[in-house]
Amino acid sequence: MGKYLNRVKSRFGSDTRGLLDGGRHALLHTRTLEFDELRPYVPGDDVRDIDWKASARSGSVLIKRFVSEKHHKVLLVADAGRDMTARTPGGELKCDVAGQVLGAMGLITLGRSDEIGMVYGDARGSVNIRLRRGETHIESMLHRYAHSDAHRGPSDIVCQLEYVATHYRHAMLIVVVSDEPDVDDRLAGVLGRLAARHDAMWAMIADRPATAVGREGGYDVASGRPVLGGAAADPRVIAAYERAEQRRRARVTELLTEHAVPHVTIAGSAELRRCIVELTGVFSRAG
Known part of the structure; x- marks a missing residue:
């Protein structure tokens, strides 16, 4: 294997049996x-x-x-924007953890002979990598994602989801990898379009809490400005911030549940296997 798949394998392991066995749109075969x-x-x-x-x-x-009797066409949809340069609660770069998630999904498809492709980008547009099989193809996708950080634009995962909804008409399994999105009408609308045609699941990479970093409470990577500023030392401001974060996460969970999208939040690469097994397990039981 290449260096990216080997790196993921060292974290995720090599046992992918039973993962992704479900789903409404699996391509059925009597026996491979x-x-x-x-x-x-x-x-x-x-x-x-x-x-x-x-x-x-x-x-x-x-x-x-x-080998599995059900095969999928798997499309990874990944945020490659500026938000992915932020840190996770454990201090890792979110883009590095996202690459681990993408690689783990690639390892799973290798064991199943699934076709896999990827759409990634930011608010300026999307890069489309066509569906293919094989280790070399997956390694190339991981390499391209890892080297997409030279000139990152603002993150907007809805932009990538809109691209998929417009250009991918045949049913497939969509795996979204991004930070925790803000819920608005654009996101709700595109999720409704995708869920009507495709299976979908979402792996969200957690942000380091603004209250856990520095005297000014950390900064927003999109704007470069402190999140809390001088108010970071005020307990009332911190409590209000934490309540707002809880409400935001609850809205995300409510929206994804409404559209029957299995989802997990991953705080770091140490959680990789547990979270991916949980995510694909929910998907398999739903199939």
């Missing part, structure tokens, strides 16, 4: 011809999968295990 492994028979297995020759040699009943 790609053999995976033999395992012991357990009650409830399809008897047609018993390998009688191998069972006779081993002295126990063995089942042929195949």
Whole structure:
């Protein structure tokens, strides 16, 4: 594997079995011809999968295990704007954690022979990478995302979602990777359009709280200005800020739940596997 996939693998691990097995729009096949492994028979297995020759040699009943019977067309939709240069609660760059999430989804598709592509960008527009299969393709996508930081514009994930809603008409699985979005009519409108045609899930990279950084409470990477300024030392201001953040997160959760979009918030790369397993598990149970 290339350096980006290897970096993700060191965090996420190599076991991707059972992930992304659900979804309304999975492309169904009666059986792939790609053999995976033999395992012991357990009650409830399809008897047609018993390998009688191998069972006779081993002295126990063995089942042929195949790669997943459901395949997806997976489209990663990623924010590559200025907001992704902010820090997570653990101090990592949000774009680095986002790259780990994108890579983890790539590893999952490798094990399933899914097609995968990506749309990324900022408020100025979107870059479209066509759907393909294979390790080299995924490594190239991760490389391009990692090197998209030379001239970042303002973040606007709705811009990328609008691009997808306009240019991708066939049903697929959309995986959005961004910071925690602000809820407004634009976001609600495009989510409604996408949810009507596609499966979707959303991995949000958490911001470091403004109250946790510096005497002025941290700064907004979009404007370069302090978030709280001199009021950062006022307990009433801090309490009001925390209440506003709770309301904002509640609005995000309400909107995504309304459109049946599984979602997680990831505070850092140490949470990568747990959060991705949780996210894809919700998706699989919904399929």
